[in-house]
Amino acid sequence: MKKLLVARQLLLVALCPWYLCLPALNAQSDEDTPKEVDLELFRPRPMDTSKDLQCIAFGSCNKVDQPQTMWYDVAANNPDLWIWLGDIIYADTTNTKALAKHYKRLKTHPAYKQLREKTQIAGIYDDHDYGANDAGKGLPNKKGSQRCLLDFLDVPYRMPVRKQEGAYQSYMFGKGDHLIKVIIMDTRYFRDTLIKDPNPGRRYYPNLEGDILGEEQWKWLERELTNSPAQLHLLCSSIQVLADEHGHEKWGNFPNARKRLLRLIAQTQPTNLIILSGDRHMAEVSKMDLIGLPYPLYDFTSSGMTHVRTSESESNKMRVGDMIVKRNFGVLRIAWEGNSPVVTMEVRGNRNELFQSITVKY
Numbered sequence: 001m002k003k004l005l006v007a008r009q010l011l012l013v014a015l016c017p018w019y020l021c022l023p024a025l026n027a028q029s030d031e032d033t034p035k036e037v038d039l040e041l042f043r044p045r046p047m048d049t050s051k052d053l054q055c056i057a058f059g060s061c062n063k064v065d066q067p068q069t070m071w072y073d074v075a076a077n078n079p080d081l082w083i084w085l086g087d088i089i090y091a092d093t094t095n096t097k098a099l100a101k102h103y104k105r106l107k108t109h110p111a112y113k114q115l116r117e118k119t120q121i122a123g124i125y126d127d128h129d130y131g132a133n134d135a136g137k138g139l140p141n142k143k144g145s146q147r148c149l150l151d152f153l154d155v156p157y158r159m160p161v162r163k164q165e166g167a168y169q170s171y172m173f174g175k176g177d178h179l180i181k182v183i184i185m186d187t188r189y190f191r192d193t194l195i196k197d198p199n200p201g202r203r204y205y206p207n208l209e210g211d212i213l214g215e216e217q218w219k220w221l222e223r224e225l226t227n228s229p230a231q232l233h234l235l236c237s238s239i240q241v242l243a244d245e246h247g248h249e250k251w252g253n254f255p256n257a258r259k260r261l262l263r264l265i266a267q268t269q270p271t272n273l274i275i276l277s278g279d280r281h282m283a284e285v286s287k288m289d290l291i292g293l294p295y296p297l298y299d300f301t302s303s304g305m306t307h308v309r310t311s312e313s314e315s316n317k318m319r320v321g322d323m324i325v326k327r328n329f330g331v332l333r334i335a336w337e338g339n340s341p342v343v344t345m346e347v348r349g350n351r352n353e354l355f356q357s358i359t360v361k362y
Contacts, residue, residue: 041104044156047120051080052174057119058083059305059329060126060238060278063090064106066306070329071111073352075118077331081173082119083182085278085302086126086238088152094131096144102129103152124167124184125149126238126279127249134249136191137214146189166190168217170224177339181230181270185221187238187251190214194253202247212257218264225268232334232341232362233273235265240277242286242299245315249279266292272341272362275299276330281309283328283347285358286318295362300345302330324355337361 057079059070074082091102106112115121129149131139139145146167155161161169166189173180192210197203213221225233237251241261244252251258265273269292277299286299298320304327312325324347331346340362347356 038104040108041100042151043154045154046156046159047122047171049171049173050175051120052178053080053180054334055079056081056083056234056332056334057329058085058123058236058276058278058302058332060085060303061087061281061307062106062305063307064102064109065090068106068109068111068306069350070305070327071109071115073348073350074329075111075115076352077348079119079331081182082115082121082123083184083234083236083276084121084123084125084153085236085276086124086130087128087278087303088123088125088149090128092128092132094139094141094144096141096148099129099131099145099148100151103148107152121153122169122171122182122184123149123153124186124236124238125188127188130188134194136188136193138193139188142189164216166214166217168213168220172230177231178336178341179230180232180234180334180341181224181228182234182236183221183224184236185213185238186217187212190217192254194249197247199247204247204249204253206253206255208256210254210257212251212254213261218260222264222268225264225270225273228270231271231339232343233270234276234332235273236276238277239279240286240299240301241275242288242297242318243284243301243316245317246280262288262290262297265297266290269293272343273297274332274343274345274360277301278303280304281307281325282314283324283326283330283355284316284322285320285345285356286316287320288318296360298345298360300330300332302328302347304328321356321358326355328355 089102091099166186168186170183191212195205197205239249241251281304283302288297290297328349333344335342344359
């Protein structure tokens with residue numbers, strides 16, 4: 001009988017290469033872990049970082065119970081990479097079985113499935129797929145939320161992000177003098193408590209002592225930015241970094257953490273860094289002239305793939321161009337003049353309509 005079991009395992013390895021990626025699956029003690037792998041839910045696929053990125057698309061705030069009309073438009077741009085900036089689904093649950101079902105509903109949608117087959121996908125959760133509205137480090141079963149996200153993104157079990165606390169990760173794409181580093185921060189897993197403001201227009205008081213990333217993630221981020229050989233850096237945050245006048249979730253609710261992030265960018269001076277963000281149910285581009293940084297710092301927000309906000313105006317002294325309150329996704333088109341990137345930031349919507357285009361030459 002023992003020889004028969006060994007032979008059966010060897011046959012599985014020979015016939016199913018993905019089986020090699022699952023050493024941790026049977027080791028998981030969580031009762032929510034499936035006994036058998038559902039390949040529609042999880043098909044591990046390592047990221048091919050040798051690929052040059054000429055087009056990157058990204059978005060956030062996607063309710064799976066609403067029509068998924070945007071995916072063919074995203075695919076029409078032939079993106080080399082799609083980046084989720086949070087609220088991939090609206091599950092608002094800490095039950096990993098329920099969370100996995102919501103992810104599967106999106107993952108098996110024909111239009112998204114088609115994109116998934118052609119395009120590499122990375123990303124991070126925000127509050128509604130992390131587990132609860134505006135949730136932070138105190139969320140129960142946040143490890144389960146991290147695992148469900150990584151399963152949705154097809155991250156193999158052997159990858160380091162599977163073994164760490166928090167879903168932050170980075171990828172270096174391309175080769176030679178055209179390297180692009182994608183750095184994805186986790187703004188939920190370690191984030192301190194928001195302080196409620198009874199004024200509905202503001203919502204939160206600044207938490208002067210609070211943090212967003214946690215010390216381990218701060219150390220990791222500093223390593224990612226220090227002496228990086230990339231010629232373009234994309235720093236991904238589920239919430240806005242630069243825009244600071246509105247009363248919703250933002251880095252500005254933790255002003256010391258925001259100052260620390262901006263100071264770290266100025267001190268490490270990564271070559272040509274752009275922030276990508278989501279969450280706001282609208283799209284806009286913010287710009288800051290950061291002291292110590294030899295180029296302008298942009299925060300490109302795209303949010304609202306299935307729904308948008310009602311208010312069409314909001315103060316943002318850093319805004320470049322318009323605030324776009326239409327269902328949208330973001331596109332980065334990257335060309336090169338020698339070793340210098342030329343980045344075009346596009347806001348697009350249904351039928352791939354172009355709402356706004358801003359080009360930055362570094």
